[in-house]
Amino acid sequence: MPVLAAAIVLALACLGAVAFTPDLRRALRRRRARLGRPRPYTFDPGRERRAEVKARRLLRSVVGEDAFAMYSELGFIRVGGGHGGYGYLLYPHRSIIAFDQRSGALLNEYCVGFPDSSDPASGSRLPDSDDVLAKWMALRGDERRLIADANMHLPGRHVDPGQVQRDLLRLRAWEGQRRRAAQ
């Protein structure tokens, strides 16, 4: 009797293996393919927020208190051009705006980004403050190289010139206020 039971179990196992092995193989192949593929990007507000907090801390430590206050209060940083007479406004994830420091006339837009595709799960976009810092360091360190890598457009291509003019007025007022407060 036990021999008969064992034979029945063995027969059922053989039938099961014949019936399900192709499905099991397919499932295992799919699982292996899934594990080998990089995880797709999913927006995680908590992760982005934590990254931005770190990025702001780094920005502050590199650009100094004045420039960081400008960024915190106005939303952009002004950088002087290397050859005098002109400057740049650095906004997060927007074109770099070149302008005449005396007249405030807008000169050009330089469209440039710092994409990083090394970890698809985290996306390719730097936190806002890291993007501004990357522009700041690249302009300070090698203005020609950054400008050469950027796509140059006339003002108004990506950023509203009216908004930039208002930002320049806000900047002047902000600097005047700080000068008066320092006296």
Added chain:
Amino acid sequence: MKPGHGDVLLAEGDVELAEDERRLVEEFRCQLDQGMWAAVPGSDAGGRHEAAMVRSFEEIPRDAERVIFFPRAAGG
């Protein structure tokens, strides 16, 4: 600087110690091989905040406190 992370510490050490310097050189080359740019923040004689872009480990001032790697610029 990395998307989704902010700044991440890659390596640290004292360039005066041979073993540390070897590790730092290795990490520096690895980052540049991955296409990153490297900048050394600092300040000029007048106290103005500055940054210098460096393309080789030898260009980094020996007294630099840190080197920041960030993705290279691409026209948008």
